[in-house]
Amino acid sequence: MLIDALQCGEFDRSVFETLSRGGYTCVTPTLGFWEGTLESMDALARWRDMERENADLIRIIRRADDIRACEADGKVGILLGYQNTNLLEDRIRFIELFADMGTRVMQLTYNNQNELGGSCYEDNDSGLSRFGREVVQEMARVGVVVDCSHTGDLTTLHAIEHSPKPIAVTHANASSIFPHKRNRSDAVLKALAETGGVIGCAAYRNITPADACATVRGFAEMVARTVEIAGVDHVGIGTDYSYKNDDNFREWMRKGRWTRTVQYGAGSVRTPGAVAKPDWLPGPENLKDLVPALRGVGFSAEETDKIMGGNWLRLYETVFG
Structure with a gap:
């Protein structure tokens, strides 16, 4: 089983x-990144057409x-x-409607503070708001995975505390391994593990160590260090791999409609x-090369299966059945 908890771009x-x-x-x-209700429904409709x-x-x-059916029939x-x-446009009841339409994952915030809580890029992380607490509880009730990949650490800890089901950090790395605002602290990773959550190790150069981008062995070693923090039952893969993303796509990701100024996202001046794809991951089909690399750094076959997909499947079963 091979599960990648986050990709983006044009499919x-x-x-x-x-x-x-x-x-x-x-x-x-x-x-979607910045889209409102109608645009987000358009995206769902396009995916139904593509299916x-x-x-x-x-x-x-x-x-x-x-997911098991996909494993069986390929x-x-x-x-x-x-x-x-x-x-959601501030409407708590829209969570259930989007769940009914097939949405199974929502990130609480993207790169900006919003009505729910603080982003990792704000100078001060406000933590989860009153509305945010309502949202994570409603997401758990209707079976939508709470994702805190771009939220601030305090907001993430609040989400872990207030959600009755485990949450996810689908595409980030440990900040103790690679210091970056987009990565999560050891305190977050440990709290995530204590409540059954999962972090997906990312392969995006701007938030990933150079040696983990250079070779698949280096990436496997980064995964092993993440397992030392969170435990083998709470680490998966979330590459953040992107397809066909031109300058217009990147500008929308980074700027939306909220600013006229230059925004770098996880990049910098x-x-x-x-940024180039990792040397070992020039195409998504190369992700399967991580299996022997994980075995090579000491993971058993059972542990490797958990990291490559089993941990995500367990989380999904818990959240949406």
């Missing part, structure tokens, strides 16, 4: 064919058993998710634009 049949060749069981694409048009390759995942499972909660 089409050629991408689905590549994922199929790569042996993926399930992938979470990003349906019909590519029914021989993909299946939209609504329950954990759908289709790629598509777990629909958003990297923000703008789609030194790395302002697109």
